[in-house]
Amino acid sequence: MIRSDEIPCVPGPRPPPRGTDLPVLLPAAEIVARRAAEERARGGSTLRLRARHGVWLFLAFVFFSGVAEARTGVGGPFWVLSTLWKWSPLLAEGFMLNLIMSFLAMVIGTVTGTLLGVAQISLMPSVKNTSWFVTQFFRNAPWLVLMFYVMYLVPFQFRIGDIVIPFPDWIKATLGFSLPVMANVSELVRGGIQSIPSGQKEAAESLAFTRRQVFWMIIIPQCVKRILPPWMNLYAILTQATVLASIVGVTEMVTTAHEILGAEYEPSLLLPLYTYVLLWFFAYCYPIARWTMHLERKFAV
Amino acid sequence: MEAFWEWFRWLYDETGINFSVLYDPYNREKFAAAMFVTVQIAVYVLFITTLIGLFGVWMQRSRFRLLRWFIRGYIELFRNTPKLVQLYCLYFGVSAFLPRFDDGTGLMAPLIGAFTWVILAFALHYGAFTVEVFRSGIEAVPDTTIEAARALGMTKLQVYRLVVLPLAFRICLPALNNNYVFVVKGTSLAYAVGINEMLYAANQIYTLDANVPEMMTVLLICYVSLVSIFVAFMNKLERALKMPGYGT
Numbered sequence: 001m002i003r004s005d006e007i008p009c010v011p012g013p014r015p016p017p018r019g020t021d022l023p024v025l026l027p028a029a030e031i032v033a034r035r036a037a038e039e040r041a042r043g044g045s046t047l048r049l050r051a052r053h054g055v056w057l058f059l060a061f062v063f064f065s066g067v068a069e070a071r072t073g074v075g076g077p078f079w080v081l082s083t084l085w086k087w088s089p090l091l092a093e094g095f096m097l098n099l100i101m102s103f104l105a106m107v108i109g110t111v112t113g114t115l116l117g118v119a120q121i122s123l124m125p126s127v128k129n130t131s132w133f134v135t136q137f138f139r140n141a142p143w144l145v146l147m148f149y150v151m152y153l154v155p156f157q158f159r160i161g162d163i164v165i166p167f168p169d170w171i172k173a174t175l176g177f178s179l180p181v182m183a184n185v186s187e188l189v190r191g192g193i194q195s196i197p198s199g200q201k202e203a204a205e206s207l208a209f210t211r212r213q214v215f216w217m218i219i220i221p222q223c224v225k226r227i228l229p230p231w232m233n234l235y236a237i238l239t240q241a242t243v244l245a246s247i248v249g250v251t252e253m254v255t256t257a258h259e260i261l262g263a264e265y266e267p268s269l270l271l272p273l274y275t276y277v278l279l280w281f282f283a284y285c286y287p288i289a290r291w292t293m294h295l296e297r298k299f300a301v
Numbered sequence: 302m303e304a305f306w307e308w309f310r311w312l313y314d315e316t317g318i319n320f321s322v323l324y325d326p327y328n329r330e331k332f333a334a335a336m337f338v339t340v341q342i343a344v345y346v347l348f349i350t351t352l353i354g355l356f357g358v359w360m361q362r363s364r365f366r367l368l369r370w371f372i373r374g375y376i377e378l379f380r381n382t383p384k385l386v387q388l389y390c391l392y393f394g395v396s397a398f399l400p401r402f403d404d405g406t407g408l409m410a411p412l413i414g415a416f417t418w419v420i421l422a423f424a425l426h427y428g429a430f431t432v433e434v435f436r437s438g439i440e441a442v443p444d445t446t447i448e449a450a451r452a453l454g455m456t457k458l459q460v461y462r463l464v465v466l467p468l469a470f471r472i473c474l475p476a477l478n479n480n481y482v483f484v485v486k487g488t489s490l491a492y493a494v495g496i497n498e499m500l501y502a503a504n505q506i507y508t509l510d511a512n513v514p515e516m517m518t519v520l521l522i523c524y525v526s527l528v529s530i531f532v533a534f535m536n537k538l539e540r541a542l543k544m545p546g547y548g549t
Contacts, residue, residue, distance in 0.1 A: 028441035029472045035437075036475035045380075045430055045483070053381050140528040141521055142489040145500060149521055152513045240383045247493050254385070271394050274386060281383070 041187040042230045043139055043180065044237040049289040054282050061279060064271040071268040080272050087260045094253035095280055097170055101252070102239040105177035109238075110231070112178070113185025120190040131186070138183035144244055147176030151248050170252070173245040181238055188230055192223040229296040236288045240281065253277055319512040322519055328506050335502030336523065342420060342488045342498065343531075347481060349424035354431030361436060372432065379429035384490060388422040392494050419491045427484050434480055438473025439465060471544050478535045485531050489524065499523060 039045060065080045072079060119131035138146065154172050158165040196219050204214045246254035257273050310324040322328045357375070360368045379387065392415065399412045413421075442465050450460045492500040499520060507516040 028443070032437045032441050032472055033475060036473075036479055039476065039479045045480075047381070049381060053377060056377070136529070137525055140486070140525045140532060142486045142524055142528075144489045144492065145521055145524050148500065149517045152507075152517055243383060243385055244490075246385075267397060270397075271390065274390060274394070278382060278386060 037191070038230050041184065041191045042234050042237075043184040043187075044234065047233055047236045047285065047289045048293070049282070049286045051286075054279075054286060057275060057279055057282055061272060061275040064275055068266075068268040068272050072266060080269065083264060083269065084273065084276050087256075090260070091253055091256055091277070091280070094251060094256035095284075097250070097252045098239065098242045098245075099284070101170055101174045101177065101242045101245065101250075102235065104171075104174045105181055105242075106235050106238060108175070108178035109181025110185050113182040114189050116182060116186035117189025117193070120186060121193055135183045135186045135190075138179050139187060141180070143177070143180050143241055144247065146179045147173055147244060147248065150176035150179070169248070170245065170250045173242075173248065173250050177238060177241065177245075181234065184234055185231065188227050188234070189223070192227040193219055195226060196222050225299045229292050229299065232288055232292040232295070236285045236292070239285060239288075253280065318515060319510060320515050320519065321510045321512055322503075322506055322516060325510075328510070332499070332502050332506065332519075335497055335499045336527075338496065339488050339491075339498045339527070342416075342423070342491055342496070343485045345420045346423045346427065346484050346488070349420065350427040350431050350480075350484060353424060353428030354435045357428065357432030358435040358439060361432065362439070375425075376429045376432055379426050380433070384423070384426050384487065385493060387426055388419065388490065388493060391422045392418045415494050415496055419494060419496055423484065423487065423490075427480060427487075430480050430483075431477070434473050434476045435469070437476065438469035441472045442468045468544075471542055474539050474542055478539055481535060482528065482532055486528055 035046070068080045069078070116131050116135055119127050120135060122128045122131070151169070151172050154167060154175065156167050156169075156172075158167060200218055200222070201214055204218045205211075209217065242252060243254045245252050246258070249255065251259075254277065257277050261267075261270060261273065306324050306329075309320045313319045313321075313324065322332050357372050360372045363369065396411055396413065396418065401411055403410075446468070447460055447465060450464045451457075455463065488498065489500045491498050492504075495501065503516050503520040507513045510516075
């Protein structure tokens with residue numbers, strides 16, 4: 001038996017590389033294209049935080065505090081810092097709500113989004129098209145509008161018989177956030193599954209794996225690696241987006257900051273207070289962003 | 302058309318489903334005007350953000366270190382802080398330091414109005430990303446291509462105009478497309494400082510007519526169609542300008 005690669009072939013010019021007419025552009029341009037595709041699926045720009053950003057933020061905080069100190073001139077030295085310290089427990093409470101909302105929204109969004117994403121590669125046209133439509137619909141709607149929608153349309157309590165299940169505003173906001181997260185996770189999952197070379201699937205099928213086995217034992221393990229970094233980035237974006245809840249009056253950190261400004265009645269406190277809030281968010285998002293970058297490098301092919 | 306609007310009045314009378322924004326001419330005009338404001342914000346921001354991107358990338362590649370530092374600081378600052386905080390800082394923070402003037406009615410009007418602040422804040426925020434996008438495109442053009450063009454006797458400007466920029470633009474178009482879609486999607490945040498855009502107008506209408514579910518549905522559909530049309534247009538542009546044979 002002669003294997004195909006043993007057939008002596010006529011020497012001639014090498015065939016041109018497939019897929020591109022401009023091989024010279026490949027490496028750098030391909031990275032740009034891949035990043036863009038990933039960004040599109042995730043629906044947000046990549047967060048690239050460095051330690052120096054934290055240092056600058058801290059310097060800005062010190063500077064604004066100094067300016068505020070000089071402008072007020074009352075209440076003794078370190079008035080601004082002691083005021084911020086005094087309100088810190090309350091701000092921390094607000095921040096906790098931000099974290100809880102982001103966490104819950106991520107869990108709900110990931111579970112539903114994964115199902116939706118898998119449905120997008122279903123073999124049944126109706127399932128495929130419906131899930132595609134749902135994904136595109138929620139991907140193209142602004143986060144704020146979706147939050148308003150859920151905020152105003154979900155009742156503040158459900159009554160099942162005698163049991164009353166309360167639905168406070170922050171849970172409604174969380175549901176509102178989980179809708180766009182769901183759509184973006186769905187797109188990430190679809191992209192991740194489709195990015196696995198079809199040869200993998202064909203090889204597995206030729207080894208008599210069932211479709212279910214191929215999915216769980218071949219595709220998914222490879223997919224998770226690819227999806228994890230953008231998924232974490234989505235979480236960082238979501239955490240930042242939870243401040244949108246302040247617009248509809250959920251008492252999270254920015255709302256609390258507004259209330260503190262009202263209580264202190266001192267306009268020059270505004271910039272120090274906001275940079276202080278930013279520092280909190282930075283402290284939380286920085287490790288996530290670092291870890292994401294680390295994973296990206298680790299999983300890079 | 303009139304019959305179409307009237308059908309919604311009939312729907313309200315028959316079923317109580319109140320699409321007042323469709324049959325009430327006052328609300329209809331109000332919402333249409335708000336939709337125009339949304340489009341206006343998007344167009345202004347898209348335009349300014351592109352300018353910032355072009356100038357930014359030019360400054361970033363200039364010989365003067367100070368310019369490079371300035372643009373790097375700008376990118377780092379506006380890329381890594383939330384948009385809402387930037388908007389609040391500009392609108393409530395910086396605005397307070399600017400002088401006010403008499404607007405003729407005896408009221409002291411701020412030098413820069415809310416509408417301008419919103420456009421400025423959004424343009425600065427997305428501009429930082431646009432600079433990055435253009436930079437990634439220009440950097441993706443291989444040095445050998447530029448050297449080859451130079452070797453053919455082109456001047457530096459010619460190389461930029463005829464070789465680097467056309468290639469760079471087409472390389473970074475998908476990323477630019479993403480950025481532009483984020484701009485259009487992000488306009489709803491103007492609500493936070495009370496700009497009369499779609500979300501705000503919807504809010505006013507359902508406050509008066511007490512038809513929250515109907516109005517929110519109209520709003521959601523309007524936003525999704527606006528963004529979808531823009532996405533479809535940009536994707537079409539992307540396909541039309543695709544380098545033949547490049548990519549998948």
